Amino acid sequence: MNAEIIAVGSELLLGQIVNTNAKFLSTSLAEMGVNVFHHTVVGDNPQRLKKTIEIAEKRADLIIFTGGLGPTKDDLTKETIANHLGKKLVTDQDALTSIEAYFHKVNRQMTENNKKQALVLEGATVLPNEFGMAPGMFIQNQNHFYMLLPGPPFEMEPMFSKYGRRAILKKMDKREHIESRVMRFFGIGEAQLETEIESIIVGQSNPTVAPYASDGECTLRITAKHESSAEALKMIEEMEKSIKERVGEFCYGYDETTLMAETVKTLKNAGLTIATAESLTAGMFAAEMASISGVSAILKGGVVCYSNEAKEKLVKVKKETLDKYGAVSKECAAELAENIRVILDSDIGISFTGVAGPDSLEGKEAGTIWIGISVKHHPVKTFLLSLASNRNSNRLRTVKYGCHYLMREIGLNSGN
Numbered sequence: 001m002n003a004e005i006i007a008v009g010s011e012l013l014l015g016q017i018v019n020t021n022a023k024f025l026s027t028s029l030a031e032m033g034v035n036v037f038h039h040t041v042v043g044d045n046p047q048r049l050k051k052t053i054e055i056a057e058k059r060a061d062l063i064i065f066t067g068g069l070g071p072t073k074d075d076l077t078k079e080t081i082a083n084h085l086g087k088k089l090v091t092d093q094d095a096l097t098s099i100e101a102y103f104h105k106v107n108r109q110m111t112e113n114n115k116k117q118a119l120v121l122e123g124a125t126v127l128p129n130e131f132g133m134a135p136g137m138f139i140q141n142q143n144h145f146y147m148l149l150p151g152p153p154f155e156m157e158p159m160f161s162k163y164g165r166r167a168i169l170k171k172m173d174k175r176e177h178i179e180s181r182v183m184r185f186f187g188i189g190e191a192q193l194e195t196e197i198e199s200i201i202v203g204q205s206n207p208t209v210a211p212y213a214s215d216g217e218c219t220l221r222i223t224a225k226h227e228s229s230a231e232a233l234k235m236i237e238e239m240e241k242s243i244k245e246r247v248g249e250f251c252y253g254y255d256e257t258t259l260m261a262e263t264v265k266t267l268k269n270a271g272l273t274i275a276t277a278e279s280l281t282a283g284m285f286a287a288e289m290a291s292i293s294g295v296s297a298i299l300k301g302g303v304v305c306y307s308n309e310a311k312e313k314l315v316k317v318k319k320e321t322l323d324k325y326g327a328v329s330k331e332c333a334a335e336l337a338e339n340i341r342v343i344l345d346s347d348i349g350i351s352f353t354g355v356a357g358p359d360s361l362e363g364k365e366a367g368t369i370w371i372g373i374s375v376k377h378h379p380v381k382t383f384l385l386s387l388a389s390n391r392n393s394n395r396l397r398t399v400k401y402g403c404h405y406l407m408r409e410i411g412l413n414s415g416n
Contacts, residue, residue, distance in 0.1 A: 053080075069150050087122050136164060193220075262403070275341070300345070353372075371383045
């Protein structure tokens with residue numbers, strides 16, 4: 001099955017919002033074995049949308065639409081498709097009841113145009129919207145399948161995952177099982193990763209290996225097809241073993257995990273607590289750590305010590321250290337990490353100090369960053385970063401490097 005994704009909304013063309021729906025759908029469809037060859041974005045114009053549908057029908061079996069299902073006059077997706085297919089729009093009573101119940105719950109008057117959201121294509125399989133009002137739809141017309149999904153990602157993603165995916169799979173010839181696994185890497189660039197496994201990528205057929213890069217990280221998606229699901233998973237494991245033999249030291253996790261989630265898991269498994277002293281990251285490390293459920297078991301607390309005065313008063317960095325070496329130094333990073341560990345009586349102290357940019361500081365170039373890690377009963381260690389991105393990217397990457405070095409140190413000190 002070949003698919004095309006059509007995003008409907010002038011706000012996408014104006015750059016007011018980013019089309020994250022296409023990324024989510026393409027990933028989901030690839031896992032199902034559906035080929036996505038085209039992404040299209042079209043504004044809220046029925047004539048242009050109709051032409052877009054006609055083009056898509058020439059090159060895709062499945063056409064998925066996102067957006068344009070709302071109550072306003074510019075929401076014309078289902079009206080345009082109904083007209084194109086020669087179908088009527090009828091009220092879905094379950095959807096209408098759900099919409100009415102929402103307005104009753106929030107004690108607001110329901111305007112007449114909200115009833116429009118309960119209209120669906122006659123004969124379509126209705127996809128319930130558990131996080132919004134407008135239901136989705138899935139319908140077959142001759143040799144084509146059409147799926148209509150809401151635009152907001154928090155409505156679209158759960159609708160597709162729970163109902164849309166199942167509807168498509170029922171129409172596919174599922175003689176083959178498709179299994180997929182994502183390997184996540186940090187500390188190695190996309191170009192180096194691809195170079196290290198180039199012969200694997202060049203020689204791939206089944207399983208396939210697809211590299212991706214984002215936010216300083218790299219991922220490899222391994223996808224295998226087989227009549228047996230167990231055999232497909234076995235093929236993935238064999239491919240993963242070959243990849244790890246070359247770049248396994250940089251692999252930190254799988255599928256939907258994150259560096260911070262793996263860091264928290266590592267600390268919890270080791271029974272270690274942590275405290276943070278943050279200068280240029282200004283609390284980003286602690287804030288991201290606190291977003292992980294169960295972190296209260298390991299996070300003692302943290303201090304944002306942006307100024308030298310705060311470093312001295314709150315984290316007890318010696319004035320002589322700051323005068324002699326400056327805030328952007330391994331000496332300062334070491335004292336910050338060691339002192340915050342002692343002050344908050346934790347097993348580990350981690351610190352971040354440096355120059356986020358764009359201007360230099362203390363004669364140090366933007367992107368010069370020191371990370372300090374103090375583990376109880378072990379000498380404090382410092383790590384120098386030389387980053388070359390913009391201010392906020394430098395700060396975000398510093399947090400990720402903090403996770404990377406922290407997991408490595410825990411592994412080393414535990415004898416792994």
